[in-house]
Amino acid sequence: MxxxxxxxxxxxxxxxxxxxxxxxxxxxxxxxxxxxxxxxxxxxxxxxxxxxxxxxxxxxxxxxxxxxxxxxxxNELLKPQLRFEEFDIQVLIGIKEDMGNGNLEPLREQIIKNEATVRIVSLMFFKNEKYLLGKEALINTVKLLLDIEELADDKDLQYKYVLECKDPNCIVLCENIDFLKRPTLVRTNNIELWYAGGKNVNKLDFSDTRGLRIYYSCDWDYDGLFIIYPLVKEKIPNIKLLTPNGTPKGIVETEHNSKWESIKDRNIEYLLTANQLDIMNDLIKSNQWIIEESNDLLDMMKIEN
The missing domain is CATH 1.10.10 (Arc Repressor Mutant, subunit A)
Known part of the structure; x- marks a missing residue:
């Protein structure tokens, strides 16, 4: 609506x-x-x-x-010509709340420093790099809430975003931006978070893990497991996939776009542990997926370690 x-x-x-x-x-x-x-x-x-x-x-x-x-x-947005989708308003409320509690400040600083494009910000908050394109009113509202004057208007996706901590003992590369908007717990536990932008993994060719252990956190759906994770694994061979602990959701009921497809030509069994393989097969059979941000990241790390 x-x-x-x-x-x-x-x-x-x-x-x-x-x-x-x-x-x-x-x-x-x-x-x-x-x-x-x-x-x-x-x-x-x-x-x-x-x-x-x-x-x-x-x-x-x-x-x-x-x-x-x-x-x-x-936020002085209630105008007669307003046509925002309900999803847009929900995302904007989330940005406002995260700005209010300070969770977005490190990310905001990097958006400014890295001269982020509209596409990058669109991918961060709307999980689709093209979603904001051509939506001037929505772009202006995002800039207003982030307190950012301008966004770069090119198609360069060469930056990764990093939530740093003082003495990291490991790195978690996240498929989505959500965990980077909650900095307190990961910083307290010496975890550095990276966000490269979903499928945009070519920039990882230039990444330096500095000898730290590195893990991958993602949506447990077709795109996350069969497309993005193998691409990431090619770039960073020593990366380990975290085992999810979130509650599965129905793909149909959540109107999710990444649907389980034929997996005959995409063998990833060698990339998964036996337990992870069981979880994936159960999700496929029940036509469900696990949303990355529904997981407890610290618990996933404790189990891994």
Whole structure:
């Protein structure tokens, strides 16, 4: 859903009916409430509520709408032309919260120092290097929340991002940026974190582990295990894959894009321990995956050591 749909549902809750527009006509969420739940109906130019709408809205929509609206108001983003997706707003709230508690300051400094591109920042926060391209309002909001004046507008992905600590005893290369936004625990435990940007591993040809043990943390899905990890292993042969401890999630229910494909032509058994192989096979059979940030990184390290 985008903000127009969210706002329309709130107006329906408050007023009982609203004028319909092209966005609402094409809305999958609105059509679900009309055709499946049968708690909305429409004429040629209006939407109006039916019995049961208020209960469903209060249960499934009201709380998050109030949270989104408060965030947009507090940051002077609530404008008539706003079309942010719900996912966009959730990511922006996360950036705001991480900036507020100081977790993003080391990363922000590196973004400025390394002259990060729009693509790099897009990959960091939206897990897709192309997501922000062409979305000027969203780019400007990200810069506003990060307190950064400009982002480089090239396609250079040669930088890796490092969360340093004073006396590291090992390195963990992360597929995603999330662990680097939580610096306190890893620094307390002398763990240095690297983020190279998912599949963008060519820059690792120039990396120096300084003789430290190095581990790999990733999403346990097709891309993470069958595509990215083997590429990383080619660049850093002594890297070890961490065994996940997060709760598996359904690929379908989470609308995840990395789906298990045929693995006959991609033999990675030699890269996994027997226990890791069992976990992967169970995930494939149940059509599930394990999100990297759902793992307890310190527990994964304790088991490895």
């Amino acid at each position: 985008n903000w127009i749909e969210l706002r329309a549902l709130n107006n329906l809750y408050l007023n009982g009916e609203i004028k319909i527009n092209d966005t609402l006509t094409k809305s999958g969420e609105i059509n679900y409430l009309i055709n499946s739940l049968r708690i909305l109906d429409r004429t040629h130019n209006k939407l109006f509520i039916l019995e049961g709408f208020a209960e469903v809205y209060e249960k499934d929509y009201l709380g998050k709408y109030n949270r989104y609206e408060a965030f947009l108001l507090d």
